[in-house]
Amino acid sequence: MVDSGGASMIEVGTKLTERIFWIDRALLKQYADASGDQNPIHQDEAFAKSVGLPDVIAHGMLTMALVAKFVTDWSGGSASMKEFSGRFTKPVIVPAGAQVDLTVNGIVVEVDEQTVRLELTATSNGIKVLGMSKALTFYS
Amino acid sequence: MLNPDSVGRTFYGAEPVSVTQSEIDSFAAVVGELNPVVAPPTFSIRITLAQSQQLLSDPSVGLDWSRLVHGDQKFEIHRPIVAGDQLTCSSTIENYKVAAGNEIVTVRSDLHAGSELVVSTWSTLVVRA
Numbered sequence: 001m002v003d004s005g006g007a008s009m010i011e012v013g014t015k016l017t018e019r020i021f022w023i024d025r026a027l028l029k030q031y032a033d034a035s036g037d038q039n040p041i042h043q044d045e046a047f048a049k050s051v052g053l054p055d056v057i058a059h060g061m062l063t064m065a066l067v068a069k070f071v072t073d074w075s076g077g078s079a080s081m082k083e084f085s086g087r088f089t090k091p092v093i094v095p096a097g098a099q100v101d102l103t104v105n106g107i108v109v110e111v112d113e114q115t116v117r118l119e120l121t122a123t124s125n126g127i128k129v130l131g132m133s134k135a136l137t138f139y140s
Numbered sequence: 141m142l143n144p145d146s147v148g149r150t151f152y153g154a155e156p157v158s159v160t161q162s163e164i165d166s167f168a169a170v171v172g173e174l175n176p177v178v179a180p181p182t183f184s185i186r187i188t189l190a191q192s193q194q195l196l197s198d199p200s201v202g203l204d205w206s207r208l209v210h211g212d213q214k215f216e217i218h219r220p221i222v223a224g225d226q227l228t229c230s231s232t233i234e235n236y237k238v239a240a241g242n243e244i245v246t247v248r249s250d251l252h253a254g255s256e257l258v259v260s261t262w263s264t265l266v267v268r269a
Contacts, residue, residue, distance in 0.1 A: 027170065034166040035186050060210045061185050062170070068181040069171040078173070078220060081181035085214035085262075132212075 007116050007139040016074050016106040016118070021066045022099045023058055023092060023124075031062045045096065057091035063102060063130055067122050070104040075116065076140035082115065086133035092124040100124055106135075114138055142243055142267075146201045147236045153191045153229040161223035178220035184259045185213070188249035191229035192263070196247065201233070203245065204267050211244065212264035218257055227251040227258060234262070241269030 110117035
């Protein structure tokens with residue numbers, strides 16, 4: 001039998017190689033401009049502190065954009081993503097002048113003929129910032 | 141507090157949103173992707189968050205957007221968004237509850253190109269007490 005490749009080649013339990021993205025204030029500004037989300041809690045330290053946050057925090061959707069990149073670099077590009085979800089458990093705190101990590105991991109939990117389901121985690125400074133995260137992707 | 145009558149109501153964006161290659165390029169560049177052919181998977185948030193915020197700012201809904209935190213997010217992508225798409229956004233308040241004084245609202249937004257459903261998103265928003 002000729003193996004058609006794709007998702008059928010992947011085994012449940014396969015772990016994706018851990019990847020670290022680095023986040024700084026400049027990236028937050030870049031994401032704010034690209035997404036249209038100009039909420040000052042992501043750019044203005046004095047404002048963030050005035051509403052009870054420890055410092056400027058990253059957009060939750062920036063975290064998800066980076067985790068999506070982690071998934072689709074593995075699965076075959078942006079067009080491969082079918083479903084993607086997550087819960088923002090803690091903020092990613094981004095002090096001035098600092099680069100903070102977003103450390104992303106994933107594991108294959110289900111394989112179909114064409115698709116792969118992944119469970120994903122993301123931490124920053126050792127703290128879980130994205131939970132209950134799943135992706136369903138085509139795999140090529 | 142949110143007006144309970146607004147739960148289940150669907151709000152329609154008036155104008156279709158045109159997607160440009162330069163918007164896709166800018167969004168993709170944030171995650172280090174150059175020369176993208178299609179929009180990154182979470183690109184639709186650029187449209188749905190602004191549109192649903194506008195729609196749900198209707199005084200009859202009563203949500204206080206100034207105290208809002210993003211709790212959960214989900215995407216169902218039927219096909220990738222591409223440059224030239226003209227997308228209309230409709231938003232429905234699917235669920236609403238109050239827990240420990242916080243209001244928790246789940247908003248579903250659908251993006252259609254003509255009659256074709258392109259992306260559905262669910263945003264759970266928490267209005268802090």
